[in-house]
Amino acid sequence: MVGFRVAPMLALEISDLKKTYASGTVALAGVDLKIPAGGFYALLGPNGAGKTTLIGIVMGLVEKSGGSVKVFGTDATAHPQAAKAMLGIVPQEVNFNPFERCLDIVINQAGYYGIPRRTALPRAKALLESLGLGAKLDQPARTLSGGMKRRLLIARALVQRPKLLILDEPTAGVDVELRRSMWDFLQTLVAEGMTILLTTHYLEEAEALCKNVAIINQGKVIRQGQMADVLAISKTNPHDKNFKGGRLEEVYLQLTASDTPNQSLRGVA
C-alpha cells in the first residue's frame, strides 16, 4: 500500500547547493530552497547574487560544486534526462541561432527531447501564434524585435511541455504593455497547472503574481516563504521611524541592505 503524502509536492527541492567558479568566485554558498508545485515563485536578489548560476545548475548547464537538486522528486544528477524533460528554461541571454527561422528554432528544440517533427510542427506553430509570432514563423530570428525574441524563447521553452518553467529575467527591457501580455500568457499556463519560477527586478510584478518568494544575496538565501509572510516581517522597522514596510520593494531593500556594494536596486531611488 502506498501511503498518502502529507507534505506538499515540490517542483524543486534544492539542498545545500554550492558553486565556486574556477576563478574562485563563490556564486552559491549552500542554498536550500523548496519550491512548491503550482503557481508562480519569485527568486529575487541583487545582481551577482547567484540566481543565474542556480538556474544553470538546475538545467544541467553549470556543474555544481556540492549539494543536490530534485525536480518533482527526481534527482537531477542521478537522472539528468528525466529531470530535464520536466524543465523548460527561458534564459537571461538570448541564445538561439539568429539566422535560423523562428519555427525551426522551436521544432529543433523539440527534437532534442525526442519529439518527432510531425508532433512538433503543429505544436510549435500553435505556441508561436499564441505568443503573437504567427506572422514570423518563416523569418530568421535576427529580424525580431527584443520583445519578440523573448517570446520566441518562451515558445521554445514550452514546446516539450515542461511541468516547471524557469524564466530568468523574462521582462528585462520589455515595455509595459508587452510585459503585461506576457504575464497574462504565463498566468494561463499556471491556471493549467504549470509551476513557474522566475527572477525579475520588477518587484511590484513579483509581489502581485507570486505566492511564494525567495530572496538571495551573495549566494545565500536570506528569506523564503509565502509572499504574505515575507511582506509581514517588515511592517515596522525599529531602526528607521520613516520606514513604511509592507511592500516587497521595501522588504527587499531592507533585507539586502548589507555591507555589499553589488546592489543593483539600491540607490536607484
Ligand SMILES: Nc1ncnc2c1ncn2[C@@H]1O[C@H](COP(=O)(O)OP(=O)(O)O)[C@@H](O)[C@H]1O
Ligand atoms: N561563468 C562564470 N565564471 C566565473 N564567475 C561567474 C560566472 N558566472 C557568474 N559568475 C559570478 O558568480 C556570481 C553570481 O553570478 P550570477 O549567478 O550571474 O548572479 P545573478 O544572476 O544573481 O546576477 C557573480 O559574482 C558572477 O560574477
Ligand SMILES: [Mg+2]
Ligand atoms: Mg542573472
